[in-house]
Amino acid sequence: AQSVSQHNHHVILSEAASLELGCNYSYGGTVNLFWYVQYPGQHLQLLLKYFSGDPLVKGIKGFEAEFIKSKFSFNLRKPSVQWSDTAEYFCAVNARRDDKIIFGKGTRLHILP
């Protein structure tokens, strides 16, 4: 069965700092990968996804993620964060032969103004 690990549980950054959130998955077959964001008091929204093709995917609000197959990783990056990026970020994986999506434990990001 697939699983997802997010290494950073709580990250605090100042505005304009660069961001990288780690995500590793465990599954031997082909996967689809996602990053979701949950802003305070709101429901989950898709930031970006990887299905195939260019391993560097760009999402909304300036976020990007790179799929490194050899490392089973899908880290999320943003060159310069804003206060409005304060939220919880979830990495998720879906085995291609399956329909369910499994989420990591989440990383709570707090941006200092």
Add this chain to the structure above:
Amino acid sequence: SAVISQKPSRDICQRGTSLTIQCQVDSQVTMMFWYRQQPGQSLTLIATANQGSEATYESGFVIDKFPISRPNLTFSTLTVSNMSPEDSSIYLCSVRQANTGELFFGEGSRLTVL
């Protein structure tokens, strides 16, 4: 994108009672998923609900505790039975869009068990 409505949005229940959460989608979908998000934690998949067949439960979740109905392609219910304070959580209904694979979520049902 799919629009998902859940009822109730929140409720406070007494220990030992049961509550049924409804999920309505604005389009026909084959699979619906029920997740639980406990306070300060991630989303845990409870079960996958297919129309016309029994729901498939994940490890740690059983039908007697979380019976699910899926009477048609736009509606599903999740019942939390014989509730205890440990069942206090947000319960989320979700669907996957067939062409993009994206998972869409409802606003969730926040359940507090006293």
